[in-house]
Amino acid sequence: MSEPGSVIRPYGDTTGDGMVQVSFTLPVPHTKHAEGAAAQLAAKMGIDPALVVHAKAMGPAFTFFVVYGRVNHLVELDRVRIVERDHPLLSPKEANLAIRKGLRRRLAVVGGCIGSDAHTVGIDAILNIKGFAGEKGLEYYRELRVVNLGAQLSVPELVTRAQQERADAVLVSQVVTQREAHLVNTKEMSAAFREAYPAGRVPLLIVGGPRFDESMAGELGVDRVFSRGTTPGEVASYLVDALVTRRPGRVVAPTSTEGNP
Amino acid sequence: MSEPGSVIRPYGDTTGDGMVQVSFTLPVPHTKHAEGAAAQLAAKMGIDPALVVHAKAMGPAFTFFVVYGRVNHLVELDRVRIVERDHPLLSPKEANLAIRKGLRRRLAVVGGCIGSDAHTVGIDAILNIKGFAGEKGLEYYRELRVVNLGAQLSVPELVTRAQQERADAVLVSQVVTQREAHLVNTKEMSAAFREAYPAGRVPLLIVGGPRFDESMAGELGVDRVFSRGTTPGEVASYLVDALVTRRPGRVVAPTSTEGNP
Amino acid sequence: MSTRSTTHRNRPALDLDPVAVRKARTLARRAGRPIVRLAQQHTTVSVERATLRLAGLSGADAEGTPWVNRLVDAVRGDTGIEHGVCLPVWHALAGGAAGDLGELAAKAAVGSVRFTLPQGRAAVRARSAATKAVTAGLKRIDSRRCERERLVRKWGDAPRTPWIYLIVATGDIYEDMPQAQAAARAGADVIAVIRSTGQSLLDFVPEGATREGFAGTYATQENFRLMRAALDQTSAQLGRYVRLTNYASGLCMPEIATLAGLERLDMMLNDSMYGILFRDINPVRTFVDQRFSRQVHARAGIIINTGEDNYLTTADAVDAAHTVTVSQLLNEFFAKEAGLADWQLGLGHAFEINPDVEDSFRLELAHALLARQLFPDAPLKWMPPTRHMTGDVFRGYLLDGFFNLVGAMTGQGILLVGMMTEAVVTPWLSDRDLALQNVRYVMNACGNLHEDFRPTPDGFISTRARQVLAESIELLEAILRHERGLLDAIADGTFGLMKRPADGGRGLDGVARRADDYCNPASELLEAGSE
Amino acid sequence: MSTRSTTHRNRPALDLDPVAVRKARTLARRAGRPIVRLAQQHTTVSVERATLRLAGLSGADAEGTPWVNRLVDAVRGDTGIEHGVCLPVWHALAGGAAGDLGELAAKAAVGSVRFTLPQGRAAVRARSAATKAVTAGLKRIDSRRCERERLVRKWGDAPRTPWIYLIVATGDIYEDMPQAQAAARAGADVIAVIRSTGQSLLDFVPEGATREGFAGTYATQENFRLMRAALDQTSAQLGRYVRLTNYASGLCMPEIATLAGLERLDMMLNDSMYGILFRDINPVRTFVDQRFSRQVHARAGIIINTGEDNYLTTADAVDAAHTVTVSQLLNEFFAKEAGLADWQLGLGHAFEINPDVEDSFRLELAHALLARQLFPDAPLKWMPPTRHMTGDVFRGYLLDGFFNLVGAMTGQGILLVGMMTEAVVTPWLSDRDLALQNVRYVMNACGNLHEDFRPTPDGFISTRARQVLAESIELLEAILRHERGLLDAIADGTFGLMKRPADGGRGLDGVARRADDYCNPASELLEAGSE
Ligand code: B12
Ligand code: B12
Numbered sequence A, B: 001m002s003e004p005g006s007v008i009r010p011y012g013d014t015t016g017d018g019m020v021q022v023s024f025t026l027p028v029p030h031t032k033h034a035e036g037a038a039a040q041l042a043a044k045m046g047i048d049p050a051l052v053v054h055a056k057a058m059g060p061a062f063t064f065f066v067v068y069g070r071v072n073h074l075v076e077l078d079r080v081r082i083v084e085r086d087h088p089l090l091s092p093k094e095a096n097l098a099i100r101k102g103l104r105r106r107l108a109v110v111g112g113c114i115g116s117d118a119h120t121v122g123i124d125a126i127l128n129i130k131g132f133a134g135e136k137g138l139e140y141y142r143e144l145r146v147v148n149l150g151a152q153l154s155v156p157e158l159v160t161r162a163q164q165e166r167a168d169a170v171l172v173s174q175v176v177t178q179r180e181a182h183l184v185n186t187k188e189m190s191a192a193f194r195e196a197y198p199a200g201r202v203p204l205l206i207v208g209g210p211r212f213d214e215s216m217a218g219e220l221g222v223d224r225v226f227s228r229g230t231t232p233g234e235v236a237s238y239l240v241d242a243l244v245t246r247r248p249g250r251v252v253a254p255t256s257t258e259g260n261p
Numbered sequence C, D: 001m002s003t004r005s006t007t008h009r010n011r012p013a014l015d016l017d018p019v020a021v022r023k024a025r026t027l028a029r030r031a032g033r034p035i036v037r038l039a040q041q042h043t044t045v046s047v048e049r050a051t052l053r054l055a056g057l058s059g060a061d062a063e064g065t066p067w068v069n070r071l072v073d074a075v076r077g078d079t080g081i082e083h084g085v086c087l088p089v090w091h092a093l094a095g096g097a098a099g100d101l102g103e104l105a106a107k108a109a110v111g112s113v114r115f116t117l118p119q120g121r122a123a124v125r126a127r128s129a130a131t132k133a134v135t136a137g138l139k140r141i142d143s144r145r146c147e148r149e150r151l152v153r154k155w156g157d158a159p160r161t162p163w164i165y166l167i168v169a170t171g172d173i174y175e176d177m178p179q180a181q182a183a184a185r186a187g188a189d190v191i192a193v194i195r196s197t198g199q200s201l202l203d204f205v206p207e208g209a210t211r212e213g214f215a216g217t218y219a220t221q222e223n224f225r226l227m228r229a230a231l232d233q234t235s236a237q238l239g240r241y242v243r244l245t246n247y248a249s250g251l252c253m254p255e256i257a258t259l260a261g262l263e264r265l266d267m268m269l270n271d272s273m274y275g276i277l278f279r280d281i282n283p284v285r286t287f288v289d290q291r292f293s294r295q296v297h298a299r300a301g302i303i304i305n306t307g308e309d310n311y312l313t314t315a316d317a318v319d320a321a322h323t324v325t326v327s328q329l330l331n332e333f334f335a336k337e338a339g340l341a342d343w344q345l346g347l348g349h350a351f352e353i354n355p356d357v358e359d360s361f362r363l364e365l366a367h368a369l370l371a372r373q374l375f376p377d378a379p380l381k382w383m384p385p386t387r388h389m390t391g392d393v394f395r396g397y398l399l400d401g402f403f404n405l406v407g408a409m410t411g412q413g414i415l416l417v418g419m420m421t422e423a424v425v426t427p428w429l430s431d432r433d434l435a436l437q438n439v440r441y442v443m444n445a446c447g448n449l450h451e452d453f454r455p456t457p458d459g460f461i462s463t464r465a466r467q468v469l470a471e472s473i474e475l476l477e478a479i480l481r482h483e484r485g486l487l488d489a490i491a492d493g494t495f496g497l498m499k500r501p502a503d504g505g506r507g508l509d510g511v512a513r514r515a516d517d518y519c520n521p522a523s524e525l526l527e528a529g530s531e
């Protein structure tokens, strides 16, 4: 799709026009000077010309702006960083088969929402039979033994249960992101596992949630991060690849590639 | 209001959080790679972290994105460039008085929409008695003789009428901006006047319209540019300042200042 | 539009006095009659050029001046147009001045032909030759109309009403085409290609494919052909005939109407007074051109869209509501007189009340229902908010949603989709996609709300509708009180606050009072269609 | 809410069978009775702590553990709580163990006091001392209630219904205050301070002003005081009493309810089953705490908000519509039993139907009207779309507009304003401003549309409403078929698809069966208010 060096621009109504829409609030009263300030910010974002098409006072100290204009940046398609799936997408059938063949035992998967987060719909979408987007959840896979620990789970609790269940993989969901709660909790979690397990024996750590950046696995100390719109099949396929295809137990770093998908 | 060096950031829900909203279309099919491309553009705009919160395919070749995130630019309030009003805002009464006193004759003002632009509401808002935003239009000023030439006026026509009417000031409106029609037409207009009049005798040239950047007067070869939400009073006050307070006839460059309003 | 005319029948009925309704129509007829007579007594350069186009003359010279202009100007120089150009032209051909119209125009352009008015048998011969040529043109239009009907049967029609009407306006026909196809795929039933600003003031129709319009794309025969072909391709894929719209209004109404018929456009913006009021085109010129162009539309099976929305962009939508109704009544009269059927009357109105006005939504409902009930069999064209749209695109998107809701609740026939960027730019691809999503939500979620919507006979909505109807009657009476009726009313700013005297405005010099021996086979053949 | 209860009376009536309505209420009563008995037979650590708070004990030790926790835990260690903490505590005071409750708690914390259960005259003395102390607390609550009534008279009440309810959720009380004041100035009638995630799972109420909540701000007595003072200041400026809301639900319902009464909060989120279903709090613990907290709310003149909206975030809003109705009926029963009046019942429901569902808007109307008609005198709390909101903020803004429209058309009492960024972030200042603009437009433009809205007796809307009512009756009957009725129904996932066994969940260890000599002056004094 994108041959090396190929660049594109945003599209308003003509190829290459580079048009974008922006809105933001500045903590200043609504004056002509404030509109100039909005234009300055737009300019710093690379918008030129920038049209401040709307400015509205919100109380005495804040002003809301809508800006339209042409952004002068180029999108370099061959420099796009995304976390690739470097393994096949398996059907439940294929996944079960691979596990039975490769492992001769069921995989134990433990999952839940840690910290004060009570948003279980996401993890349930991955784990429960009901599933998500038409795909059955992991509980549906004969060769997966799924333990769903639910919400507002403390990290120590999670670690203990993982040990009891002799978990091959631990799936954690974090939906609340205010004050980076999701990052803080995830780091605490991965640290706790490294502490509780002998090096190299740590179960596969997977974290997910709508506001995660999938390329952050390294930073967070987990093996893989899943974000918005993940489907159970994607998770199952990854589990098989990481725990069966590659040496079981081995911690796999996410392959973050440059370039074409 | 803004002491030198004072900087601010956009405000989401906490002082200094720098949060902004952006939307744009990229001419690529909706794939994971496309979402990466959107994130790249956001990054180039200075948004970090950038959350691609919405991506929607529009046909096979385009994708629409909504991005939220923290922009790392600072708004330097004392570096905001705006065109200041460096003269008093006069009431019709005061304006009339100033003209009668300073000039001992009525000022002749000729106005219209040039080129193919047929948007007269804007210029009418400035010229017609009815006025705008509660302010009476220039026709209401006893000491102004206003000739409204209406829409879709050719530049030569405008010049001739200006000469016939011995216009002190010419007011031109441009609303359609597609393909920079407003800039092109304005430059053509100012050039024609310089051609038709002896140097220094050119009437005061004023252009207005919702999408003009007021700091462009120089570039466009006009004396003053008025934009979104201009009121007749602002225009009258400027006319008095430029044609009466300062030496009549003299062409005044717009004062474009740095710093506090 | 058969589907539609049934769908709206079960719409909530306002309690209107049938006598008042009849009275309003009668007054409109009385105001319109003299205008029709005026139109019958005059011809214009554009009417004559349209006639030559029907007779098969097309193309332009090196400077891009169409041959029809060259030829008509030459004839006009020699004989004037008051007799019609047909007699002099076919007389010249008969005299061997040239082998065909093209060659004749070329020679005329360089002044190597002189035109004279044939008499007696020569005149008879010229007339029948001209009639033969013009008839061929009308036949082409007839066959395009049959073709449309065939394709609608073959591919299927719009799935429901209102038809979803979307605008493209890049200025470049080659950008327009993919955007129009994308819009159709996304659900548009009708695509309108906005014209470049100011084309309505050109006294000729540009030639060929064009790429450099301002805020719109030039209306040319080739652009019509290209876009219709692009939409046919998409229609076939979608199994749904997607209609194409352009603009007739302006100095070339008769010619553009003719080209639309020849290229199978499906709708045309054609208002009896728009050119006068919003483009300062001479009233007589406009009325003459308007009648001829509507006769052509009638023949071509094209649905016209009138421009009442424009009034509300300069006048207040509450104060001037009755001017919209009066204009609709006049447009209806002129249209029917020109031979158009009810299903061809896309009478315009718009959601332009200041949203800050108390009960604004219910006022919109009242106005929309009034139009719906006054013209039960016309595919009303419901147009979105524009003047109260601002740079606040979120608010704009919301307003468009409530505009869509009125459309759904009042059984409008054609819904011009509003764009959240109305106050900012000509629509972006994404604006259109978001706008269609908005329409889809409202139609799908609230499409049947009208079943539960029952304005009480003397409630706010019915009362408002009756008031607007009453004011319309008063206004029509006021118009008739003028010495020269409608012409004077237009002169003193009755509509859209513009004053347009009958002897002012552009294009007057292109008007001529028909001589007794005026001959125009096109007019004659088209009159057949008229009332 | 007198204004409201009148406004909605003239709302379009659904054609519901009064017999069915009565039946539904009777079934709810039958399902609720055993739960009330259960509540009367138990006490919890939180009930006991609330009692001490009423008696005037506040503050916390160096680690931030509240003195009420210290004291109750100590007593519990020595005598258990089944007799209530009052007898042991005031007996100790009488015995000179300490000069006041604070000192006693401090000593108890370091284990330097032993608690025993007084007998005979000693018991009588302890009881009357305790009653005196607790009565003083209730008097403080009474005076705050009078104060509210006085201020509402002085400053004036919300100008119309629905009351506009806005959320602040920065996590920092000092950011919350200016934002709440801005929201009030912008038109909010009610401000809700969202709690930090997980506070409901804390078995103590944090102390003091807090600045570090996650996605919300801790509910503390000091935060309550600060915010109420900030809103009083703004109310005075605006000449309109702006109400303050917080959350009671969780392990500390009785205490938070008490603090709310003491700090003159005006509304509290208080659902009879939310803690059980959405926070896995033990059912018995919840029902006991819930009853006590509602008795306090009743006394304090606080309007409760129930949480039926939550069901629809996990279950489908069409399939599970009847579970909302059943929960409303149960909440109504428990509320009235605890002494709350109709005007204090902010029963919840929400606009959560998948917007892609055909006729979704009319389904929402049907559900909203059903609630309106089942509870004609309750200030229903109408909550915005959340789960079907996406990152497409434009679409979200539109959906919120149609949510507002349902609110306006069906006479809701409290309208929780939806945010276009629902799927993205906790609301920004600008989201709130845009949201209020949305509400203002809809109320102003369509506020009276209900006059023209007449669902036909056997039309889509009435039929749907009847169906939901019928399904509710079936469900209630199914609940009653369970051996232990509601408790078993909750255990097998009848509500929100969560299975919550009566012997599972958090906080069970804080529950004790009351001994025959159980003594709690607070309960006794509050029972007076109950049915
Ligand atoms: C439903 C909901 C609730 C329900 C939760 C019910 C339940 N049992 O889960 C209730 C009502 C209880 C609730 C409460 C609160 N909520 Co809430 N809630 C939502 C809502 C509306 C939908 C979330 C949802 O279910 N999404 C659907 C699922 C399927 O999507 P998902 O979570 O993204 O999961 C997918 C992927 O992310 C991924 N994934 C997710 N987890 C994992 C894990 C693994 C291992 C893998 C592989 C993949 C994966 O796969 C899933 C399928 O694709 C959102 C708003 C919105 N529309 O998004 C707010 C939202 C998440 N809530 C929010 C907040 C703040 C709260 C509260 C704290 C305060 C409040 N607003 O009431 C409370 C307290 C909750 C707490 N203590 O955590 C905020 C979070 C803001 C932020 N970014 O920090 C949101 C965004 C709303 C808002 N704008 O304020 N909420
Ligand atoms: C009303 C209107 C029309 C009316 C015009 C009626 C008339 N007699 O003016 C009609 C229906 C005829 C019309 C037609 C068209 N319009 Co138009 N129209 C508008 C609309 C809805 C409002 C414009 C308006 O009246 N604003 C109110 C006035 C008071 O504001 P203003 O013009 O900004 O003027 C103020 C200031 O700018 C300033 N000012 C303006 N001029 C001057 C001059 C001087 C000297 C000074 C000092 C100050 C000054 O003072 C004024 C008071 O504060 C806008 C959309 C919108 N909501 O903005 C589209 C809009 C301007 N139209 C547009 C277009 C493209 C057209 C058409 C070309 C195609 C079409 N969409 O139909 C046609 C052809 C017009 C032509 N040939 O030029 C586009 C322009 C896009 C662009 N940026 O290039 C817009 C933005 C709509 C859109 N999004 O497509 N239009």
Ligand SMILES: Cc1ncc(COP(=O)(O)O)c(C=O)c1O
Binding pocket: C195, C196, C197, C198, C199, C200, C201, C247, C248, C249, C250, C269, C270, C271, C274, C279, C305, C306, C307, C308, C310
């Ligand atoms: C009836 C009618 N004709 C023509 C036009 C466009 O005309 P022009 O090309 O002059 O802008 C409009 C614009 O809205 C219209 O309503």
Ligand SMILES: Cc1ncc(COP(=O)(O)O)c(C=O)c1O
Binding pocket: D195, D196, D197, D198, D199, D200, D201, D247, D248, D249, D250, D269, D270, D271, D274, D279, D305, D306, D307, D308, D310
């Ligand atoms: C009735 C009720 N109580 C409490 C809450 C919030 O509880 P928590 O603090 O556990 O998030 C909600 C959330 O919507 C609710 O509906």
